[in-house]
Amino acid sequence: MEEAFQADAAALADVYRRMIRPLYRYVYRQVGNREDAEDIAAEVFVRATRWLRPEAGERQVRAWLMRAAKSAIREFWRATYRSPPLVDWDVERVAYIELAEEAEDEAGRRARREVEELLRGLPERYRRVLELRFLEGLSVRETAERMGVSEANAKVLQHRALLSAARLSPRGAPRRGGEGDGHGG
Amino acid sequence: MRATGTGDDDREAAWVEEAAEAFAADRRPPRPRTARERALLRVMAALRAGRRELPEPSPEFRARVEALVREAAGEEPAWPPAAQGARGRREGVTRRELLRWAGVAALLATAASVGADWILDRLGAGRGEGARGGWREAAQSAEVAEGAVVYRDVAGESLFLVRRGGRVRALSAFCTHMPCLLHADPAAGQLVCPCHGARFDLAGRSLPSTYALPLPSLPEFPAREADGRILVWIG
The missing domain is CATH 1.10.1390 (Phosphoglucose isomerase, C-terminal domain)
Incomplete structure (x- = not known):
C-alpha cells in the first residue's frame, strides 16, 4: 500500500515538473512580468500539492492546474487592476483545455491580438515609442536615440502614448466624472 | 502638456x-x-x-516549484537549499524534519483510503508541543450524531465533520473547483457548491452534476476521537 502511494506521488510529481514551463508561460501571457508570473504560478502549484490526490490521473491534474491558474489570474487582476484578466475565457472552455501547450498557444495568440488592438489607430510616433520600449524592451535612452529626440521628450511621448492607448485624456485636460483625483489612494 | x-x-x-x-x-x-x-x-x-518571444522560466523558479513538488511527493526535502549553509546540516532525521514530514503527510491525507494508517503512524512522531501542526479539538463527540454533518472552523481551516457508521471524518469545506464554501445537505447525504452546482458525497467524492468534469475529491483531514472529543490534525 505504501508503495502504491509512493508510486502515485512520484508520478504526480513528474506531471507537475512537465507543467512548469507551459503553466508559467500561460500565466506570463496575462501579467506581463516575471515576478508576478512566478508568484502566481507557484501559488497554483502550492494549491495543487495541497488539494490534489496522489492517485489523480494526468489528464485530470493538467485540467485542474489550468483551471487553478485561471482562477489565480482572475484573483490577481481583480486585486491589482480591478478589471477582468487580459485573456478571459469562459470557464467551460478552459475546463476542456487539458493540454497546457494548447492553452498557452491560445493565450499567446490572444495576447498578440490585444497588442494590435491597443496600437491600432495610434499616431505613428506613439506607436513607435511603445514598440521600442515595451515590445523591444529598450531603455529610455536607447528609445530616445532611435527616435532622434531627447530623453525627456521620449518620456513625455511614452506617457502620452500610453494615455492614448488607454483612451485617457492627459491630466491637464478638462475631464470630469468617474475619475478620482488620485489623492488618498 | x-x-x-x-x-x-x-x-x-x-x-x-x-x-x-x-x-x-x-x-x-x-x-x-x-x-x-x-x-x-x-x-x-x-x-x-503580447511580445512575440517570452522568457523561459528562470532556474530559480524551477527550483522553487521543484522544492514544493518533491516535498509533496515525500521525496527528499529540497528545503532548506544547500545555499543556506551548515545550519541545515543533518544529524540523522531531526525533529524539525519529522514535524515537516508530518505536515506534508497531513496535506496528502486525502489518500485516506489508501494510506490513512500509514500516515497516522508517521503523524505520531510529530505530536506534542512546539509543532506547527497539531491535533485540534473540533467538537464534542456528542455534537456529531450518526448521519450528522457539522460545519466547524478549526485553526484557520473550514471543515465538515461527518459521522457515518460510527466513524467521524473531517472534510475540507471548500469546493475543489474554485474555492467556494460548500453547503451541507445532510438529508441527501451531499455537500453542494453554491457557485457552479458541484456535488460531493459524504466521503468527499465528486458526484455527477451540472458541472461537466469530475472534480478532485475534497481533501480530508485525519480525525480521531478521544475522551468524548473529536480531534482533527491541522498541519
Missing part, C-alpha cells in the same frame, strides 16, 4: 516611468494608486504580455 502641467500630472508621469522601468527589467511594477494608473498599467502589462 507643459502648459497644463500640474502636481498630479508630474506624479503620474513619474509613476509611469517607474512602472515602465520595472516592466523593462521584468520586475513587478509598482501597484497603481488611482483609476488612471490602473488603466495605464493594464496597457503596459498587455504590451509586455
Whole structure:
C-alpha cells in the first residue's frame, strides 16, 4: 500500500515538473512580468500539492492546474487592476483545455491580438515609442536615440502614448466624472 | 502638456516611468494608486504580455516549484537549499524534519483510503508541543450524531465533520473547483457548491452534476476521537 502511494506521488510529481514551463508561460501571457508570473504560478502549484490526490490521473491534474491558474489570474487582476484578466475565457472552455501547450498557444495568440488592438489607430510616433520600449524592451535612452529626440521628450511621448492607448485624456485636460483625483489612494 | 502641467500630472508621469522601468527589467511594477494608473498599467502589462518571444522560466523558479513538488511527493526535502549553509546540516532525521514530514503527510491525507494508517503512524512522531501542526479539538463527540454533518472552523481551516457508521471524518469545506464554501445537505447525504452546482458525497467524492468534469475529491483531514472529543490534525 505504501508503495502504491509512493508510486502515485512520484508520478504526480513528474506531471507537475512537465507543467512548469507551459503553466508559467500561460500565466506570463496575462501579467506581463516575471515576478508576478512566478508568484502566481507557484501559488497554483502550492494549491495543487495541497488539494490534489496522489492517485489523480494526468489528464485530470493538467485540467485542474489550468483551471487553478485561471482562477489565480482572475484573483490577481481583480486585486491589482480591478478589471477582468487580459485573456478571459469562459470557464467551460478552459475546463476542456487539458493540454497546457494548447492553452498557452491560445493565450499567446490572444495576447498578440490585444497588442494590435491597443496600437491600432495610434499616431505613428506613439506607436513607435511603445514598440521600442515595451515590445523591444529598450531603455529610455536607447528609445530616445532611435527616435532622434531627447530623453525627456521620449518620456513625455511614452506617457502620452500610453494615455492614448488607454483612451485617457492627459491630466491637464478638462475631464470630469468617474475619475478620482488620485489623492488618498 | 507643459502648459497644463500640474502636481498630479508630474506624479503620474513619474509613476509611469517607474512602472515602465520595472516592466523593462521584468520586475513587478509598482501597484497603481488611482483609476488612471490602473488603466495605464493594464496597457503596459498587455504590451509586455503580447511580445512575440517570452522568457523561459528562470532556474530559480524551477527550483522553487521543484522544492514544493518533491516535498509533496515525500521525496527528499529540497528545503532548506544547500545555499543556506551548515545550519541545515543533518544529524540523522531531526525533529524539525519529522514535524515537516508530518505536515506534508497531513496535506496528502486525502489518500485516506489508501494510506490513512500509514500516515497516522508517521503523524505520531510529530505530536506534542512546539509543532506547527497539531491535533485540534473540533467538537464534542456528542455534537456529531450518526448521519450528522457539522460545519466547524478549526485553526484557520473550514471543515465538515461527518459521522457515518460510527466513524467521524473531517472534510475540507471548500469546493475543489474554485474555492467556494460548500453547503451541507445532510438529508441527501451531499455537500453542494453554491457557485457552479458541484456535488460531493459524504466521503468527499465528486458526484455527477451540472458541472461537466469530475472534480478532485475534497481533501480530508485525519480525525480521531478521544475522551468524548473529536480531534482533527491541522498541519
